Amino acid sequence: MTIHRGRFAPSPSGRLHFGSLVAALGSWLFARAADGEWLVRVEDFDRERVVQGATEDILATLQAFGFQSDRPVIRQSERDAIYRAALERLRRQDLVYPCWCSRSDLAAAGGIHPPQCVAGPDPVRPPAWRLRVPDETIEFVDGVQGPQRQDLRREVGDFVVWRVEDTTAYQLAVVVDDDAQDVTAIVRGADLLDSTPRQILLQRLLGLPQPEYAHLPLALGADGRKLSKHDRALPVDASDPLPSLRAALQFLGQPAPHARNVRTLLSAALAAFDPGRIPRTTAAPAPFAALRKDVC
Structure with a gap:
């Protein structure tokens, strides 16, 4: 039970x-x-x-x-060690990639990261790590707000799971x-x-x-x-x-x-x-x- x-x-x-x-x-x-x-x-x-x-x-x-x-x-x-272990699991499955795109780089796309990075690697600045978002719609029923659906690729894009500050992002931490x-x-x-x-x-x-x-x-x-x-x-x-x-x-x-x-x-x-x-x-x-x- x-x-x-x-x-x-x-x-x-x-x-x-x-x-x-x-x-x-x-x-x-x-x-x-x-x-x-x-x-x-x-x-x-x-x-x-x-x-x-x-x-x-x-x-x-x-x-x-x-x-x-x-x-x-x-x-x-x-x-911190627990979050790093989760990131490593995603890396081993090739589900994340390093990204140097800034918010200003993504402004033209409404802040939504496309399948390919806008900015190239920066030898000085460390990257963030983004999740490769599949082309699918996530649906669930909320206990207060009712049925919900979101087209992740179109509405969110590839999102950050590890920040440039070398610390977990909220989305990964809360799930873990x-x-x-x-x-x-x-x-x-x-x-x-x-x-x-x-x-x-x-x-x-x-x-x-x-x-x-x-x-x-x-x-x-x-x-x-x-x-x-x-x-x-x-x-x-x-x-x-x-x-x-x-x-x-x-x-x-x-x-x-x-x-x-x-x-x-x-x-x-x-x-x-x-x-x-x-x-x-x-x-x-x-x-x-x-x-x-x-x-x-």
Whole structure:
């Protein structure tokens, strides 16, 4: 019998904001509703984006909101050898190739890399490694957004799996880590919906199982853009979690009863959880008014 195993994978580029809380809550509800496990993974392989102390702050905030990983938290910064091994597997199968094309080189093609490189080898600058994308359409059914399909060759092109900085790219790292953690269901923000076909392709090429997917609506700021740590979006208040938790439940279309403490609220939310109530949209305004302390 397969155990439902979900995960929340924040990047420590700042403090936990409302959009991240929605992803954490949504993934936790899906996992707990299936009597499964909920894991936390810190996606800190991109050292330039890591803010000092952010990992510890995020983990402490999650705990204050009642979210505790069922397994030890893993950090991508400690898993370089595993990613290199996956790259080597792709290289041995001749599924990747070195590429010196820059973003400006690909601008004329809308950023999509053609079957042949635009730029030639650079003896000074190290290459990235790109996956040879086959001419096929990837299809899957998302647990929130419904049927999805993407023509990888036309819409994405050959994509980077190893960066010029000599470190893994996101698409490869997330596939390797989800398999290593035995993740069976990925619940995350809809900003990553477009990345899912690339990850499914990598899973197939590496002979890995394909998890189920559910992409939650993104929380938008007052300016209509996705809430982001980089934009210093207002962090949630770990000292007073109930208002933010109730707002996150409402954002996901779930009942948000009043409760005296986090444990009672999460218990009630889990008992009433209905994935069918989650809005089938990729983005919606964040309920900032509901985050005010005087509204809870």
